[in-house]
Amino acid sequence: MKYFSAGHGACPGCGLPIAVKNVLQVLDGKCFVVNSTGCLEIISSQYGKSAWGVPYIHSLFENAAPVAAGIEAALKALGRKDEGHVVVFAGDGATADIGFGCLSGVMDRNHDIIYICLDNEAYQNTGHQQSGLTPLGEATTTTPVGKMMPGKLKNKKDMVSIAVAHGIPYVATSSSGFPADIRRKVKRALEFEGTKYIQIHSPCVTGWGVDGKGGVIAAKLAVETGLYPLVEFEYGKLTRVRKIKDRKPVEEYLKMQRRFRHLFKHPMGKQIIEELQRIADENTRRYGLDVKRK
Amino acid sequence: MIEITIGAISKPMEAKKIKTGDWGTEYPVVDIEKCSGCKSCEMFCPDLCVEVVKENRKKYAVFNYDYCKGCGVCAFVCPEDAIKMEMKEIYKLEVE
Numbered sequence: 001m002k003y004f005s006a007g008h009g010a011c012p013g014c015g016l017p018i019a020v021k022n023v024l025q026v027l028d029g030k031c032f033v034v035n036s037t038g039c040l041e042i043i044s045s046q047y048g049k050s051a052w053g054v055p056y057i058h059s060l061f062e063n064a065a066p067v068a069a070g071i072e073a074a075l076k077a078l079g080r081k082d083e084g085h086v087v088v089f090a091g092d093g094a095t096a097d098i099g100f101g102c103l104s105g106v107m108d109r110n111h112d113i114i115y116i117c118l119d120n121e122a123y124q125n126t127g128h129q130q131s132g133l134t135p136l137g138e139a140t141t142t143t144p145v146g147k148m149m150p151g152k153l154k155n156k157k158d159m160v161s162i163a164v165a166h167g168i169p170y171v172a173t174s175s176s177g178f179p180a181d182i183r184r185k186v187k188r189a190l191e192f193e194g195t196k197y198i199q200i201h202s203p204c205v206t207g208w209g210v211d212g213k214g215g216v217i218a219a220k221l222a223v224e225t226g227l228y229p230l231v232e233f234e235y236g237k238l239t240r241v242r243k244i245k246d247r248k249p250v251e252e253y254l255k256m257q258r259r260f261r262h263l264f265k266h267p268m269g270k271q272i273i274e275e276l277q278r279i280a281d282e283n284t285r286r287y288g289l290d291v292k293r294k
Numbered sequence: 295m296i297e298i299t300i301g302a303i304s305k306p307m308e309a310k311k312i313k314t315g316d317w318g319t320e321y322p323v324v325d326i327e328k329c330s331g332c333k334s335c336e337m338f339c340p341d342l343c344v345e346v347v348k349e350n351r352k353k354y355a356v357f358n359y360d361y362c363k364g365c366g367v368c369a370f371v372c373p374e375d376a377i378k379m380e381m382k383e384i385y386k387l388e389v390e
Contacts, residue, residue, distance in 0.1 A: 006342040006361035007309035012318055012366035017340040048296050049312055097325035179337045205365075212318075212365030216338065 003029045005121050008051035009043040010272060013015040013212035015176035015202030015219060016040050016118055022179045023116060026186040030084040036064035036099060038091035039204075040118060049199040055084075064090045065103040069111040083115055085190065087101050088224040095199075096132035096157050110194045114186070117159065117199045124207040132157040135227070136279070137272040138259045150268040151260075154173075155279065163197040164233050170194075171233040176278075177219030180185040181230060183241065188232070201228050209258020226280035227286050241287045250276045260277040314341065318364020320379040322357055328376035329354040335368035344368060347390065 003024040010017050024031070033056045040083050040220050042056050044051040059067045068088045075081050092230060095103060095117040103115065123129040130140040136155045140144045145153040152207035163171045169192040172185045182200060189196040201222060203215030210218055223227040223242065227250060251257035251273060270293040284290055299305070331353020336344045343358040355368075355377070369377040 004342065005307040005309045006358065007312040007314055008341075009309075009312075009314075010340060012340075012363035013367055014340050016340070018338060021342060022332075022337065039356040044309070045304065047298075047302065047304055049309050050306060051309035052304075053306045213367050215365075216367050216370060228385045 001025070003053040003171055004044075005051045005053060007049075009046070009131065010203050011040075012204070013203075013205045013210075013215045014039075014043075015120065015204065015215050016043070018176045018179060019116070019118055019174075019182060019200045019202050020044075020278070022182045023087065023186050024054060024088075026183050027085060027087065027190075031087045032068075032075075032084055033057070034059065034064050034068040034071065034086065034088045036088070036090040036094035037061040037125075038094055038118075039120070040089055040091070042125055047076075061094050062099045063102050064088050064094060064099055065113070065114040065115060067108040067199075068113045069106045069109065072111045072113055081112075086112070087114045088113060090143070091123075091125070092117060092121060092133040093123045093131040095119075096159050100132075100189070104166065107163065107168050107195045107197070110168060112193055112195070114189055114196045114198065117197070120200045120202050120204040120207065121156075121274060122204075122207055124204040128207045133159065135268075137254075137263055140259070141260055145262040145266065150263065150266045150272055159199060160231065160233070164222070164236055166195075167236060168197060169235055170196040170198075172197075173199045173228065173230050175219050175223050175230060176200060177216050177223060178230070178242075185232065188228075193235075207259065209261075210256060214256065216256060218253065221248065224248050225250045225253045226284045226289055227253060227276065229283045231287050231290055238287065241289060243291045244284075244289045245291050247280075247290060250280050251278060281289050295302045313360045314363055315360045318362065318382075319321065319385045320364040320366065320381055321359060321362060322364075322377050323380050324355050324357065325376045325378070326352070326354045328374045330374050331355070331377075332373060334371045336386050338367050340365065354385060356357070 129142045137151045139151045174182045203219045205215045232240040343361040
């Protein structure tokens with residue numbers, strides 16, 4: 001691999017390098033990577049230990065998208081647009097909370113960039129604090145479990161619908177458990193002119209409380225239970241979904257992770273599991289995930 | 295000793311000099327007979343240490359143990375069940 005090197009500092013079984021290396025492989029190294037603060041920056045860009053084989057710039061938490069927009073505008077002005085695509089790798093906190101306003105502006109101006117949100121469902125770099133994309137019922141250090149609280153009380157922010165509402169050409173979700181899906185979606189995104197938003201579910205082994213291979217197992221289960229539907233929108237229209245054969249109950253996904261284990265003991269746990277199952281059913285109905293039997 | 299370049303620009307692929315192979319307690323072993331060279335492990339490996347090579351018309355996965363952190367993702371995703379995780383010698387304890 002010429003674009004992302006071995007020897008980076010990610011935990012064993014981390015989902016971020018799986019997503020990053022597949023994206024870079026599809027782009028064939030012809031890209032300018034912009035990275036916001038987060039786990040990916042820490043593991044890959046320490047001074048003298050850079051893992052990147054492509055042009056890379058790190059900026060502040062909130063302005064990865066505007067930096068990318070600036071690079072894109074500069075390439076356009078200099079007539080060097082054929083040199084590569086501008087790709088943003090940002091975490092879920094940088095996308096849905098801190099960099100949200102700036103990202104909205106970039107989507108509004110429709111700069112020709114690919115924005116990839118590596119969604120590990122909390123601020124895992126600083127030690128598992130809740131973010132906008134943290135799902136319902138997850139125990140984090142800012143939503144601890146106790147007598148009153150059964151973890152996070154609000155559901156995951158629907159970033160996909162927000163991105164679709166901006167009227168950008170391509171919005172998709174993908175998962176580190178399905179690298180072939182990541183490759184196909186990035187390839188498809190390259191065909192559009194404008195802002196492309198891809199949200200990749202990437203497991204965090206330490207934050208989610210699973211072992212090395214558990215991250216990929218959890219990412220696969222999230223898709224198979226319907227909690228993380230893999231969908232594609234082109235110009236606001238749902239064009240393609242990943243159908244699920246024999247959808248599994250959400251308990252199977254929840255019980256393998258430490259961040260959800262309190263739900264099976266807490267007095268409010270049952271209610272939350274039912275609510276999560278309802279969300280999975282709602283996703284299935286909304287996107288038509290189930291395979292119809294004849 | 296860290297050498298600082300003008301503008302403190304990092305050189306590409308410098309992470310290669312950090313050998314992360316000693317992080318894990320387990321390491322993968324490939325059964326070359328079973329391996330079909332499907333590249334599932336190459337696509338998944340988070341530490342980029344798998345390479346599928348071709349030798350005498352036979353494709354099989356080769357691991358770079360200098361960087362493997364022993365997460366076991368390759369063994370889980372292998373459709374042929376050709377990869378087994380084995381404990382490193384130094385972590386084997388004899389309990390009586």
